[in-house]
Amino acid sequence: MLGVLVFAALPVWWAIWFMFTGALMPLDELTATVSPVLTGREGIASWPLLPTWPTLAPMTELLLDTPQFFVMFWNSFKLVIPSVAGQLVIGAPVAWALSRLRFRGRGLLFTLYIVLMLMPFPVTMVPNYLVAQNIGIMDTIWAVALPFAFSAFPVFIMAKGFDAVPRAMLEAAAIDGANHFKTFVRIGLPLGVPGILSALVLGFIECWNAIEQPMTFLKTKSLWPLSLYLPEIAADKLGLAMAASLMMLAPAALIFLFGQKYLELGIQAAGVKE
Amino acid sequence: MALPKLPRFRDESQKKAFGNILKFMALVLCFTLIARGATGVTLAKVDTVMPYPAEIVESVSAGGSVQAASSLAITAPAGLTIKEVLVAPGQTVSAGDAIARFAPEEIAEGLGRAQLALDEMNLNLEQLERGEPHDGSALTGAQNALAWAEQDYANTQAAGNAAIAAAQTALTDAQNTLNALRESASAAAAPPPADAGADPENPGDSAAPPAPSGPTAADIAAAEAAVSAAQTALDSAVRDADMALQGAARGIETARLGLSSTQLADSAARQNAADTAAQNALDAEALRLDMEAVQASISSAAAKSARQIAAESAAAGNGNTAFWPTFWTEQETIAAKGLHTANTRCLWFSGDATLVWPAEFVHGGAPGMLDESGCVISDTLAWQLWGNIDVLDYELTVDGQAYAVRGVFREDGLLVMAGTGEAAFKDGWQAVELAGMPDGEVRAVALGFVQASGLGTPDTLVDGPALSAVADLLSLLPLVLMSIALLFGLLRRITKALPGKATGWVLAFAILLAFAWALPALLEMLPPSFIPTRFSDFAFWGRLAASAWEHVKEWLLLRPSHIDVQAKLLLYAQVGIFVAQSIISAVLMCRNLAAQRGFTTNAQYTA
DSSP: OHHHHHHHHHHHHHHHHHHHHHTTTTTHHHHHHHHHHHHSSSOOOOSSSOOOOOOOOOHHHHSSSSSHHHHHHHHHHHHHHHHHHIIIIIIHHHHHHHHOOOOTHOOOOOOOOHHHHHOOOOOOOOHHHHHHHTTTTTTHHHHHHHHHHHHHHHHHHHHHHHTTTOOHHHHHHHTOOOOOOHHHIIIIIHTHHHHHHHHHHHHHHHHHHHHHHHHHHHHOOGGGOOGTGGGOOGGGHHHHHHHHHHHHHHHHHHOOOOOHHHHHHHHHHOOOOO | OOOOOOOOSSSSSHHHHHHHHHHHHHHHHHHHHHHHHHHHHOOOOOOOOOOOOOOOOOOOOOOOOOOOOOOOOOOTTTTTEEEESSSSOOOOOTOOOEEEEEEEHHOOOOOOOHHHHHHHHHHHHHHHHHOOOOOHHHHHHHHHHHHHHHHHHHHHHHHHHHHHHHHHHHHHHHHHHHHHHHHHHHHSSSSOOOGGGGOOOOTOOSSSOOOOOOOOOHHHHHHHHHHHHHHHHHHHHHHHHHHHHHHHHHHHHHHHHHHHHHHHHHHHHHHHHHHHHHEEEEEEEHHHHHHHHHHHHHHHHHOOOOHHHHHEEEEEEEEHOOOOOEEEEEEEEEETTEEEEEEEEEEEEEEEHHHHHOOOOOEOOOOOOOOOEEEEEEHHHHHHSSSOOOOTEEEOOOOOOEEEEEEEOSSOOEEEEEOOOTTTOOOOOEEEESSOOSSOOOOHHHHHHHTTOOOOSOOOOHHHHHEEEEEEEEHHHHHHHHHHHHHHHHHHHHHHHHSSSSHHHHHHHHHHHHHHHHHHHHHHHHHHGGSSSOOTHHHHHHHHHHHHHHOEEEOHHHOOOOHHHHHHHHHHHHHHHHHHHHHHHHHHHHHHHHHHHHHHHHHHHHH
């Protein structure tokens, strides 16, 4: 069983190892190994397990000679933080209402959310573009952050997390005099942390890796996030691209490791019927 | 006292993951600052201001007069040494004034070479103008060959005709002989006449007189054979004459062809000779013009004064900074005060005396840039000549030229610095000091400057500020080592006073942040040539080390001069001080670390 798992994990680990060794390879070796892919010349592309002549030049170039990389790195955070914060502030109450409150049209509304969640970005791109154009936020980070903040997917995940909160506890709180807001803050949020954090982790990763939205709504290059930096790197900077990929992978991986336990609990809670 | 604790998490792994996120973000923040600081040093700094609408109320009025150009760039021929600058900086000169003088030996040498070249060209020109005798022997030979062939033809024809005539004569004789014989034979064969006593009725009567005897058949046959032989000889003679004539005709044809080709070759040779002569004439004319230009430039060449070069440099926009070249040379000479003389080392200079010798004056000061009648002397020389070191404004004769003493400086040896005078200067300048160089590639700028100024390519070029910067950095190294030791000691004390895992990371982040913040200032301290365009270009450091070593070697191999020896001694002293300081710093660091380890051990033991 372990062997099967290791074999299944190999493609994932190989990609990371590919990036790691590529970030330590000199450009000559990179060109020699993958030039059939990049330049289209005849031959077979290969990739050594370890660099023949390891060098820190690509990483040094990225960290010391490429200040624009850091501009785009922090631009990514400027996009991600409002997006995730918006999902928490807006999505959590909505999810709580859809999960724990009883009102007319609740099922229809939740279905509408699910339908919106299933819509791909190309479908919502034009409406989002028109809205952003009309309210004057085009070519600002808000044109990207606001659609993420109002995304339907975190609401779905959080609602499933809130579904795990026992109704008896809510009734007891109501008997004790707690109103809806106090019940949400004092009971819903603490007990729904797995769902909330798993939604936020997924939202972070989605926003961090977003390419189409920034490319559509941001015309000024100085506002571009890191996800648009890698396509800008030419083939003669392959080592730099590998190092930048590693750096771009790091925040998402760290956030995932941090929220892994909540993510598991959230997914678990989403699958449990009361 | 403890730092604020991290938020509570469900388990240790989550806390660790959160800490890793914070560490990563802090690291990226520091590298952001470092990257900005590192690349900012190599970028051009441009200050911009926001334009704003306003009404221009300033007005400018000016008056002036038109006059001829007040400055003129003069380019001296390369390869000549300026012997003497005859005008003072700032002095106005008029056309025809001599402003500088080259070293006469080099001028004479250059003129000699030019004169030799001109003489050679004159010889060539004379030869061309005289006209080189054309080599017509081939044509004459061909003409002679044709004449000989024609003569041979005539001779052959005459000989053939003669042979034919002889054969014809022989044939005629033979034919005549044959005819005579035949007539004789016919006569002999006819019957004798009646009155000749013969009895016709008795033919057998032998008493009749005998008939006369004629040529025999053999004779006739021999004559016929002779005729036939003569005819054969005639035919042979005719045939031989024809063959000889044909051979002679072929000889004539061959000779005519040879003459024709020779005539063509001769025409081509004549044309080439004419072209070559024309080209040589042009070359000679061009060389003559060049020689005239060289002679004119040499005869009218004038070296630039230091001020002129500075003004030209400023006008050319070399870093918007005027170079002030200071020429100097070092010689052994005789300094005299009345009857007292001393063999002393003399630094002749034209320009800024402070660049020639870093004198520490005890009386007076360095002569001004325009002061060519003043000199400064060492206190040792003053004491030897006057028995006193306060000798300001006293007169001193150096190499036959009278100078007023402007200052006395500390120096163990006998040394005098004097502005150049006509009688005092003979051998040309040895060195040029360039001050006010713009930052950047000092060597390249200096090299371009001296070449553009007509000073030629120097034998050696020493970047004094770069050497000084390296020495300064070396002198700072012990301080840096000591600071690092003190910093480590301080950090250890802080971590002891503030327990907790986060403390070390916070301190490390603070140090890294401080380093990132101070990086631009630290890089500004380095010479620009020490900062790579890209920090990822690792080969830069190898090139820098090799280049620095080459420059140090160039400096160490400089022609020994007094100031150079003093600078080298100072450098050796500085290196010695650096080594001593480094050893002391290392010892103190080791003692500090040992003391800290002892403190830790004791604390653990007490606990």
